[in-house]
Amino acid sequence: MTFRRAAITSVGRFLPEKVLSNKELAKMVDTSDEWILARTGIRERRIVEKGTGTSELAAKAAQEALDRRGISADDVDLIIVGTVTPDMMFPATACLVQDKINASRAWGFDLSAACCGFVYSLSVGSQFIASGMHDRVLVIGADVMSSIVDYRDRATCVIFGDGAGAVLLEASEDDAGLIGFEHKIEGAGGKFLNMPGGGSRHPASNETVQKGMHYVHQEGRQVFKYAVRRTYETTTKLLDRFDMTPDDVTLLIAHQANVRILDATAQRLGLPPEKVIKNIHKFGNTTGATIPLALYDAVEENRLDKGDVVLFSSVGAGFTAGASLFRWGGLRNGDG
Ligand SMILES: CC(C)(COP(=O)(O)OP(=O)(O)OC[C@H]1O[C@@H](n2cnc3c(N)ncnc32)[C@H](O)[C@@H]1OP(=O)(O)O)[C@@H](O)C(=O)NCCC(=O)NCCS
Numbered sequence: 211m212t213f214r215r216a217a218i219t220s221v222g223r224f225l226p227e228k229v230l231s232n233k234e235l236a237k238m239v240d241t242s243d244e245w246i247l248a249r250t251g252i253r254e255r256r257i258v259e260k261g262t263g264t265s266e267l268a269a270k271a272a273q274e275a276l277d278r279r280g281i282s283a284d285d286v287d288l289i290i291v292g293t294v295t296p297d298m299m300f301p302a303t304a305c306l307v308q309d310k311i312n313a314s315r316a317w318g319f320d321l322s323a324a325c326c327g328f329v330y331s332l333s334v335g336s337q338f339i340a341s342g343m344h345d346r347v348l349v350i351g352a353d354v355m356s357s358i359v360d361y362r363d364r365a366t367c368v369i370f371g372d373g374a375g376a377v378l379l380e381a382s383e384d385d386a387g388l389i390g391f392e393h394k395i396e397g398a399g400g401k402f403l404n405m406p407g408g409g410s411r412h413p414a415s416n417e418t419v420q421k422g423m424h425y426v427h428q429e430g431r432q433v434f435k436y437a438v439r440r441t442y443e444t445t446t447k448l449l450d451r452f453d454m455t456p457d458d459v460t461l462l463i464a465h466q467a468n469v470r471i472l473d474a475t476a477q478r479l480g481l482p483p484e485k486v487i488k489n490i491h492k493f494g495n496t497t498g499a500t501i502p503l504a505l506y507d508a509v510e511e512n513r514l515d516k517g518d519v520v521l522f523s524s525v526g527a528g529f530t531a532g533a534s535l536f537r538w539g540g541l542r543n544g545d546g
Pocket of ligand 1: 240241242245246249250325364365366368369403428429430431433434437467468495525526527
C-alpha cells in the first residue's frame with residue numbers, strides 16, 4: 211500500500227429554487243428582517259418543495275461534480291453523505307444517491323455529525339484515497355433542514371435553509387491535498403442542540419408529535435459560545451501541529467451558522483475579511499451543506515490558486531468540532 215494525498219478535484223452543488231426571505235418569515239413568526247440580519251447575517255435561504263428528500267439534492271450536487279470533472283458515475287468507488295436529514299431512517303441516503311446517479315461500482319454510507327458532517331466525511335473519504343484502497347470518492351454534504359424546523363419557533367426557523375454540496379476526492383499528483391485534520395466530539399453538549407424524537411429512545415408517537423419532539427431544539431446562546439471557542443481552539447491546534455500560523459492560511463472556509471460566529475473566529479485568528487468566505491446571507495445555515503457551498507462560491511469567484519492553503523472548520527450538534535487543512539491543487543477536468 212502506498213500513502214497518497216487526497217485532493218479535491220471537482221465541486222458541485224444544488225440549491226432549491228424557492229427563496230424564503232426574511233420578510234416572508236416575518237409574516238410567519240414574530241421577527242423582522244432587521245433582527246435576523248443583525249443577529250445572524252442571513253437575508254434569505256432556499257427551501258425545497260414539500261416532499262423533496264435530501265437524496266434528491268445530494269444526487270444533483272454529486273452529478274454536477276462528476277460532470278465538471280468529465281467522468282462517469284461508474285468511476286466512483288465510494289459515496290459518503292454527511293447529513294442529519296436523511297430521506298428516512300434507513301436505507302442510507304448514500305444508497306439512494308448511488309441509485310439516482312447510477313454509480314454502478316460504488317459502496318457508501320451516511321455520516322451523522324450534524325454541522326460537522328461534511329468536514330468529517332472529507333477526512334474519512336481522504337483515508338481511502340491515502341491508503342490506495344480507492345481512487346475516486348464522492349463526499350457530499352446535504353440537508354433539508356426545513357423538514358425538521360418548526361416554523362412557529364422564531365429562535366430556530368430563521369437560521370436554517372436547504373441545500374447540497376459535493377466534492378470529488380482523488381489522489382494528488384503533487385504536494386496538493388489533505389495536510390491534516392483535527393476532530394473532537396463532546397457528548398455532554400448534546401442537550402443544547404438536538405432533535406429528540408423519531409429515534410430508538412423516543413420513537414414516533416402521537417405524544418412525540420404533540421410535544422414537538424421531531425423539531426430542532428437549541429439553546430442558541432450556548433451553541434454560539436461553544437462555536438466561537440471551539441472553532442478557535444480546533445483550528446489553532448491543527449495549525450500548530452503543522453508549524454503553521456493563520457498567516458499561512460489563504461482562505462478560511464468555515465461552517466456558515468451565524469455571521470457573528472464567523473467574524474468572531476476571524477478576529478480571534480487575526481484573519482482579515484478577504485481571507486474568510488461568507489455566503490450565509492444567501493443560503494442561511496444548511497447544516498452539512500454550508501462548507502461545500504462556500505467552497506463552491508470560492509471556486510466560482512476565483513479565490514483559490516494552486517498551492518493555496520484552505521482551512522475548513524466547523525462545529526455542530528453533538529457537540530462535534532472539526533477542522534482540516536488542504537493545499538489547493540486546482541480542479542481537474544477531462545482525463546487525468
Ligand atoms: C439563535 C441566535 C441567532 C440567537 O441570537 P442571540 O443574539 O443569541 O439571541 P438570544 O437567544 O440571546 O435572544 C435575544 C432576544 O431575541 C429574541 N429572539 C430570538 N429569536 C428572534 C427572532 N427570530 N426575531 C426576533 N427576536 C428574536 C429572544 O426571544 C430574546 O428576547 P428576550 O431578550 O426578550 O428574551 C444565536 O444564538 C445563534 O446563532 N446561535 C448559534 C446557533 C447555531 O449556530 N445553531 C446551529 C448549529 S451549528
